[in-house]
Amino acid sequence: MRRVLLSISVLALLGGCSTARQVGAGFGDAVTSPLVDLNVRRDQIPTVLLQAQANPYDRRNLNQCTTIGAEVARLDEALGPDRDEPPAPDSPTLNERTQDALAEAMLAAIRDATTDFIPYRSWVRQLTGAQARSKAVQDAVEAGRLRRAFLKGLGMRADCSPPASPAWFRPTGRSQR
Numbered sequence: 001m002r003r004v005l006l007s008i009s010v011l012a013l014l015g016g017c018s019t020a021r022q023v024g025a026g027f028g029d030a031v032t033s034p035l036v037d038l039n040v041r042r043d044q045i046p047t048v049l050l051q052a053q054a055n056p057y058d059r060r061n062l063n064q065c066t067t068i069g070a071e072v073a074r075l076d077e078a079l080g081p082d083r084d085e086p087p088a089p090d091s092p093t094l095n096e097r098t099q100d101a102l103a104e105a106m107l108a109a110i111r112d113a114t115t116d117f118i119p120y121r122s123w124v125r126q127l128t129g130a131q132a133r134s135k136a137v138q139d140a141v142e143a144g145r146l147r148r149a150f151l152k153g154l155g156m157r158a159d160c161s162p163p164a165s166p167a168w169f170r171p172t173g174r175s176q177r
Helices: 002-015 017-031 033-037 047-054 065-079 094-115 121-128 130-157
Strands: none
Touching: 047 065, 047 130, 065 130, 121 130
16 A cells, blocks of 8 residues: 555656646545445436437437427536547647546556555455446447437438537538428
8 A cells, every 4th residue: 555655656756736736636436436336336327428328319309400400518517528529629638638648648657556455355245236336337339339320311311410410421401401
């Protein structure tokens, strides 16, 4: 444990202020990660993902490009940007990416140090239901990605412009919606 804390301290000094701020922001989640293993703290699944899980191919109220785009935007909010989205114009520099990776490594070390004290962690996760909850969250995320892809396909078919279709798609102008 002492080695881990020493390593974290050295990495924080090397990373600078930005890294220290990022570690500070994620420190609470990293320290409380054993509560997830004990199924005391549970991540909430966004409603849009639960709806996608229930019926990923639902076409109700999707007769206009604006409604398709709004649904894609809701999914983007829950899932983050799609793979077809271009990088942000203010993409991070190499130094910023290095600091982000360093902060993530420090948070992973803290997370590992706090969860290592749980003996038979995989059994504990199984018995408390944390493993089943984790699988439910992953299933909902997968359903959300599937729904977003389906919606973008509908948007292409209806000749909609992005975000109701993939970012690379250019409508021909024949859409009446």
